[in-house]
Amino acid sequence: MDTELKRQVFDTEQVPAAHRFGLWLDMLAGTPGLMRVRTEHADNFVARSEFLDLGPMQLVRHRYPSLDGVRTRKLIQRSDADYYVLALTLAGTGVADQDGQRGVCRPGDFTFYDCARPQELSHHGDDGHQPVSSVVAFIPYDALPLTRRRLAPLFAGRMSGTEGVGALLADYLIRLSAHPEQYHAADAERLAGVGLDLVSTMLGRHLVSEDAVPTEVRRRALLAQVRSHVRQQLGDAALSPQSVADAHHVSLRSLHRLFEAEETTVAAYIRDERLERCRRDLADPALGDRPIQAIAGRWGFRDKAHFSRAFRTAYGETPQAYRARHLDPARIVNTAASAINSEQTY
Structure with a gap:
């Protein structure tokens, strides 16, 4: 533990x-x-x-x-x-x-x-x-x-x-x-x-x-x-291996070489970080009313179909299914609590 x-x-x-x-x-x-x-x-x-x-x-x-x-x-x-x-x-x-x-x-x-x-x-x-x-x-x-x-x-x-x-x-x-x-x-x-x-x-x-x-x-x-x-910079749709290399004054080749020992690529690291932020937001009850595309756009995904495919590949289910699985129990609990409170009020 x-x-x-x-x-x-x-x-x-x-x-x-x-x-x-x-x-x-x-x-x-x-x-x-x-x-x-x-x-x-x-x-x-x-x-x-x-x-x-x-x-x-x-x-x-x-x-x-x-x-x-x-x-x-x-x-x-x-x-x-x-x-x-x-x-x-x-x-x-x-x-x-x-x-x-x-x-x-x-x-x-x-x-x-x-x-x-x-x-x-x-x-x-x-x-x-x-x-x-x-x-x-x-x-x-x-x-x-x-x-x-x-x-x-x-x-x-x-x-x-x-x-x-x-x-x-x-x-x-x-x-x-x-x-x-x-x-x-x-x-x-x-x-x-x-x-x-x-x-x-x-x-x-x-x-x-x-x-x-x-x-x-x-x-x-x-x-x-x-x-x-x-x-x-995850929210910037223009974030790319080239922009990262430019920001650190190194060549694109040097940047790729930097990631060779990390068992990933620069592009994959950017994608995985974006997906992780989206995953967290989709499971957040406070963001339950925010459209899925708005969450994806917040973290740099501008194409809805591309985001859905990338999310399903990473987590084994669609963004909609992931959100429903994590938020529906919370909504059921909140609805039940509201009903109980209403009964006590009247």
Whole structure:
């Protein structure tokens, strides 16, 4: 039986206000990010952290009051330091300092640093009172294909999470950390792999040395970009292998080669994603009054006969039969409930 991703929620509101900051410091001591923290909210430190264990990578979604932190060499010796930290600012302004480099991060920005080196950081709300939030990834050294020496120029720098691979990575981390209940424990390693490929590719591009990233890592990262693009453009009837290739500045031949290891083609992937969206809508009681052709058109099928044939080939029955089989029981239940309510009313 499938189980959800392994996660742990840490909420200081479970204890009295006077003990909240101390509880937060105890939690922090158990992570690779052990720091000495200062805050003006120590008397009532309302904070929440949700930890997701993905095997090769750990994600933490934080919400906490404004604070400042410093990680000294003594603190490094007291913690497991063989990690990188990638932090995405969601709310507030973060400032990171390491090895003489400084990055100022606003919502949508990433910063990246090495847990084995001293550092300083601050994260403050706009007015000093609003809570701030972030998504943090703890990444073991050996999970990235780039050496610490190669990555050093990026420590404490700012990287955009609103464009290119950075935007795809930010969206991935936000969705995964916001809805972990939608994923299964058996998928943890695969989910981490996708995230690490995107991280490696983003870092490689900021180093202007993408060749330092192994070919297979770059291939998987590009594949994730292509899939995301397809899902966002499914309603566009003009979506095609050629338009996908053009959007990613690769040749059509290269795009087809990208899918060779996926046991499908680009065109088949587009068709299957469209059919899956149609299938979901046809089984949705809230869309029960929407014409089938309107649902098909919403997801890029403009020809009624073509849609019907493709749906029947994929699911073994016509769209009409599929909708009737899934919605009729719901309508019967609703009708019966209405009858009962009417009898009780009169």
